[in-house]
Amino acid sequence: xxxxxxxxxxxxxxxxxxxxxxxxxxVERGEVQVxxxxxxxxxxxxxxxxxxxxxxxxxDALVNGLGDNGELFPGVLDLLDKLHGQVTxxxxxxxxxxxQRMRVxxxxxxxxxxxxxxxxxxxxxxxxxxxxxxVADQLGGFxxxxxxxxxxxxxxxxQGGSNYGIDTAWYNPFHKQRxxxxxxxxxxxxxxxxxxxxxx
Numbered sequence: 686x687x688x689x690x691x692x693x694x695x696x697x698x699x700x701x702x703x704x705x706x707x708x709x710x711x712v713e714r715g716e717v718q719v720x721x722x723x724x725x726x727x728x729x730x731x732x733x734x735x736x737x738x739x740x741x742x743x744x745d746a747l748v749n750g751l752g753d754n755g756e757l758f759p760g761v762l763d764l765l766d767k768l769h770g771q772v773t774x775x776x777x778x779x780x781x782x783x784x785q786r787m788r789v790x791x792x793x794x795x796x797x798x799x800x801x802x803x804x805x806x807x808x809x810x811x812x813x814x815x816x817x818x819x820v821a822d823q824l825g826g827f828x829x830x831x832x833x834x835x836x837x838x839x840x841x842x843x844q845g846g847s848n849y850g851i852d853t854a855w856y857n858p859f860h861k862q863r864x865x866x867x868x869x870x871x872x873x874x875x876x877x878x879x880x881x882x883x884x885x
Contacts, residue, residue, distance in 0.1 A: 719805040752787025760876045781805040812845035
């Protein structure tokens, strides 16, 4: 596999992952805009290794690859089918617009989530409460005591729900250590357990 003339990308993955994680952490802190990550990670990557590759070309290849690939956790669609029509569901995701829209369309998620909040389109990312305020506006408001933020990230999903003042449910299938903060309302390890948490 040859990406932008770099040869086998597996030789460089750890450094790319470090750069990518650092940039997304900066997004969560509000220091970097989501759409900046697209090219900046490859600019930093090329600078680190001394490569003369085109970061725009590399970014385009990654966006297309991410949009065309990636699957849901096993059992997610069955869970969504059970929740559909029982509760109001909103998809709130950090990521570039093009990637997320391609995935939503490919996985046919619009049928479950009539309201979709994509940070790359809104210019604000989880855990910023402004993203949840946008969702509330789209829904015509909702009672916080009846809302639940569900996700697998403690730094964006759980922190975001906590920042907005709603309950949270952390999907932790790999039994990671629970952080001291943010405060997490529910923790579950298998998807079916969410039905009991939600009360469906």
